[in-house]
Amino acid sequence: MKLPRAKKSLGQNFLVDESYARRIVRALGPKADETVIEIGPGRGALTELLVGAAGRVLAVEYDRVLVALLRGRFGGRADFELVEADALSIDYCAAICPAQVARVVANLPFNISTAILQRLIGQRGCITEMTLMLQREVVERITAPPGGGERGYLSVFVEGYCEAEALFDVPPGAFRPVPKVWSTVARLRPRPTPAFEVGDAALLWRIVSAGFAQRRKTIFNNLRSAPADLLPRVEAAGGAGTLLDAAGIEPRRRAETLTLDEWAALTRALE
Numbered sequence: 511m512k513l514p515r516a517k518k519s520l521g522q523n524f525l526v527d528e529s530y531a532r533r534i535v536r537a538l539g540p541k542a543d544e545t546v547i548e549i550g551p552g553r554g555a556l557t558e559l560l561v562g563a564a565g566r567v568l569a570v571e572y573d574r575v576l577v578a579l580l581r582g583r584f585g586g587r588a589d590f591e592l593v594e595a596d597a598l599s600i601d602y603c604a605a606i607c608p609a610q611v612a613r614v615v616a617n618l619p620f621n622i623s624t625a626i627l628q629r630l631i632g633q634r635g636c637i638t639e640m641t642l643m644l645q646r647e648v649v650e651r652i653t654a655p656p657g658g659g660e661r662g663y664l665s666v667f668v669e670g671y672c673e674a675e676a677l678f679d680v681p682p683g684a685f686r687p688v689p690k691v692w693s694t695v696a697r698l699r700p701r702p703t704p705a706f707e708v709g710d711a712a713l714l715w716r717i718v719s720a721g722f723a724q725r726r727k728t729i730f731n732n733l734r735s736a737p738a739d740l741l742p743r744v745e746a747a748g749g750a751g752t753l754l755d756a757a758g759i760e761p762r763r764r765a766e767t768l769t770l771d772e773w774a775a776l777t778r779a780l781e
């Protein structure tokens with residue numbers, strides 16, 4: 511069978527080394543009584559190991575050519591459902607119905623991997639676990655503790671909602687076409703309740719985003735020049751200095767050194 515060419519615009523780097531496909535599915539450990547969502551099944555490298563092992567596989571693919579290929583390969587199976595949709599806009603909780611919860615496995619398209627991750631976290635009410643292959647650098651950011659250069663908005667966001675751990679690295683040679691960078695498989699488990707206590711979570715994420723806006727600047731300077739949807743509130747609270755003082759944060763620190771608790775304290779000081 512002639513395989514369709516990989517589309518760069520859809521982040522298509524297909525896993526061709528079966529030993530890594532097996533390792534990913536082993537890390538997931540699919541069960542006969544569960545629904546597993548696979549995002550971006552592509553040519554089916556992971557899918558073929560999932561069907562028969564998970565009770566039900568719900569595969570979400572955007573590329574019409576691959577959808578046709580996957581239908582041909584797995585379409586006759588009762589435990590396989592293919593959803594032709596955009597992983598960035600699909601309602602996962604509705605799609606898994608009648609199941610109430612599901613686990614996710616994916617070799618995510620590089621170009622939109624963090625956007626998909628944020629969407630999955632947004633639907634954490636029905637997602638109990640994610641086993642995701644991401645660029646190694648993204649996993650380093652996700653798992654970065656406060657203090658290091660990798661710590662950024664995504665690190666704080668993921669920490670707020672999930673427990674995350676890096677499982678193993680995958681070399682570029684395991685894919686076709688061969689990407690420029692290494693990948694890492696990570697496991698993320700949404701927490702039963704967020705790891706922060708604030709009244710307005712949207713405000714928290716606006717503050718974190720403003721805090722990291724210019725990484726070389728101090729937290730004080732970033733808050734002093736916060737975007738228009740935040741600045742009036744900062745000023746109404748007495749300005750960036752007063753706010754940081756109320757939260758017990760030294761104004762010369764940089765955003766990357768702040769803990770999740772400190773971001774939450776800053777938010778409460780503004781609420």
Ligand code: SAM
Binds near residue numbers: 522572617
């Ligand atoms: N799972 C396959 C594998 O491991 O070989 C393919 C992984 S490839 C890195 C990413 C897959 O995501 C491709 O099949 C691509 O078509 C699909 N994809 C890209 N953008 C998508 C989107 N917005 N929604 C759903 N699938 C998407």
